[in-house]
Amino acid sequence: MKLSVIGCGYLGAVHAASMTSLGHEVIGIDVDPLKIEALAAGRAPFFEPGLPELLTAATATGRLRFSTDPAAAAEARVHFIAVGTPQLSDAPGADLAYVNAAVDGLLPLLGPGHLVVGKSTVPVGTAEALAERIRATGAELAWNPEFLREGFAVQDTLHPDRIVYGFASELITRDAGEVSAPGREILDKIYAEAIAEGAPVVVTDFATAELVKVAANAFLATKISFINAMAEIADATGADVSDLADAIGHDNRIGRRFLNAGLGFGGGCLPKDIRAFGARAEELGLGDSLGFLREVDQINLRRREHVVDLAAELLGGDVRGRRIAVLGLSFKPQSDDVRDSPSLDVAMRLHERGANVIATDPQAIKNAQLRAPGLPCDALENAVEGAELVILGTEWTEYRELDPRALGARVATPRIIDARNVLDPAAWSGAGWEYRGMGRR
Numbered sequence: 001m002k003l004s005v006i007g008c009g010y011l012g013a014v015h016a017a018s019m020t021s022l023g024h025e026v027i028g029i030d031v032d033p034l035k036i037e038a039l040a041a042g043r044a045p046f047f048e049p050g051l052p053e054l055l056t057a058a059t060a061t062g063r064l065r066f067s068t069d070p071a072a073a074a075e076a077r078v079h080f081i082a083v084g085t086p087q088l089s090d091a092p093g094a095d096l097a098y099v100n101a102a103v104d105g106l107l108p109l110l111g112p113g114h115l116v117v118g119k120s121t122v123p124v125g126t127a128e129a130l131a132e133r134i135r136a137t138g139a140e141l142a143w144n145p146e147f148l149r150e151g152f153a154v155q156d157t158l159h160p161d162r163i164v165y166g167f168a169s170e171l172i173t174r175d176a177g178e179v180s181a182p183g184r185e186i187l188d189k190i191y192a193e194a195i196a197e198g199a200p201v202v203v204t205d206f207a208t209a210e211l212v213k214v215a216a217n218a219f220l221a222t223k224i225s226f227i228n229a230m231a232e233i234a235d236a237t238g239a240d241v242s243d244l245a246d247a248i249g250h251d252n253r254i255g256r257r258f259l260n261a262g263l264g265f266g267g268g269c270l271p272k273d274i275r276a277f278g279a280r281a282e283e284l285g286l287g288d289s290l291g292f293l294r295e296v297d298q299i300n301l302r303r304r305e306h307v308v309d310l311a312a313e314l315l316g317g318d319v320r321g322r323r324i325a326v327l328g329l330s331f332k333p334q335s336d337d338v339r340d341s342p343s344l345d346v347a348m349r350l351h352e353r354g355a356n357v358i359a360t361d362p363q364a365i366k367n368a369q370l371r372a373p374g375l376p377c378d379a380l381e382n383a384v385e386g387a388e389l390v391i392l393g394t395e396w397t398e399y400r401e402l403d404p405r406a407l408g409a410r411v412a413t414p415r416i417i418d419a420r421n422v423l424d425p426a427a428w429s430g431a432g433w434e435y436r437g438m439g440r441r
């Protein structure tokens with residue numbers, strides 16, 4: 001099939017390359033000429049495991065092209081909207097400017113038989129409003145949220161654990177358990193491989209499809225903040241939050257995943273999605289229904305404050321002039337994304353308080369310096385040299401596997417905050433380190 005993908009960021013670039021690998025012919029469109037230039041040359045404009053190989057193979061087929069010209073989508077019949085919906089600069093709601101611009105660019109190209117497929121995360125009600133404008137051209141709209149995790153984006157796109165289609169409710173028909181809607185067959189063909197592998201397909205209305213995405217992210221954020229609230233209690237009572245998570249995680253109804261206490265969640269999705277969801281609920285007059293998400297956000301932001309305070313406490317009350325190494329700048333390992341990164345935030349706060357911070361990261365230094373130009377960053381060995389405190393802020397494998405004895409020989413004082421609870425406290429204490437975890441003995 002001939003597809004266009006509007007927006008070539010973490011979501012769109014992976015989607016475009018993945019769709020090509022499934023045999024489709026794809027044109028990726030983005031307003032950023034540098035991004036398009038890199039992608040057209042088969043280079044990934046950001047760090048995502050598996051993407052460079054996928055892009056090289058996909059561009060070599062000649063079936064994947066990129067352009068900055070919205071009119072280039074004219075040759076496709078199916079158009080995926082994969083642009084960002086960041087938080088508004090002055091309010092908690094989502095900024096829909098890019099989604100609206102993508103639709104504006106598509107409208108003149110649409111006609112009967114065309115399908116627009118929304119993948120961006122949007123406030124509930126958005127698809128309904130867009131559908132009216134799209135249907136005026138004779139085309140149809142479907143909402144097909146993406147659940148990919150950065151670091152696993154290729155795997156999650158090619159082998160999704162579920163596929164959700166949202167259609168205008170008045171166009172959905174049910175016949176002997178078979179759910180049909182205009183556009184369904186096209187989507188089934190596009191995702192034929194994943195469906196054949198057994199990925200469940202949920203067919204529903206626009207509002208539910210939009211909500212599935214934000215509800216999933218709100219649930220995950222709540223799970224993380226729940227365990228971080230337990231970490232606060234554990235710290236005050238001498239309990240151990242890692243043992244607690246293991247124990248409650250054995251209950252299948254709860255599950256162990258997303259119960260890692262630490263520095264909390266960040267990135268381009270969870271923080272902004274819970275805020276946008278809360279803002280949308282307020283608009284609907286249902287602010288109380290999602291009032292708990294404000295708590296989830298507060299607990300999450302308190303983690304950063306806690307690590308900064310703990311750093312000051314361990315250094316005798318004042319961080320000014322003290323050498324601190326911050327390990328990790330991306331919001332999670334296997335990513336160079338520093339959007340709302342907890343670790344970068346902690347590094348910046350300590351730097352702003354006058355600490356002599358040197359931060360490091362295997363992939364994200366460039367992005368961190370764009371966002372925080374004043375923050376000194378260097379390679380791991382230089383960051384730790386002479387440090388009076390080491391903070392592990394992002395759990396990259398190379399930091400999890402650090403040898404406490406070897407590292408002890410490089411720092412000025414063997415003192416560490418394991419803000420992701422990934423190190424073995426006994427091993428580090430045994431090697432002479434003053435070890436502090438998050439809600440851990």
Ligand code: UDX
Binds near residue numbers: 258263264268331
């Ligand atoms: C998330 C969703 O998982 C994905 O389904 C959605 O499509 C986009 O948003 P992503 O932003 O890539 O994906 O990151 P995710 O793996 O969910 O992690 C989010 C944050 O939570 C990270 O900062 C991570 O460090 C933190 N986290 C995760 C914890 O603090 N504890 C945990 O137990 C798990």
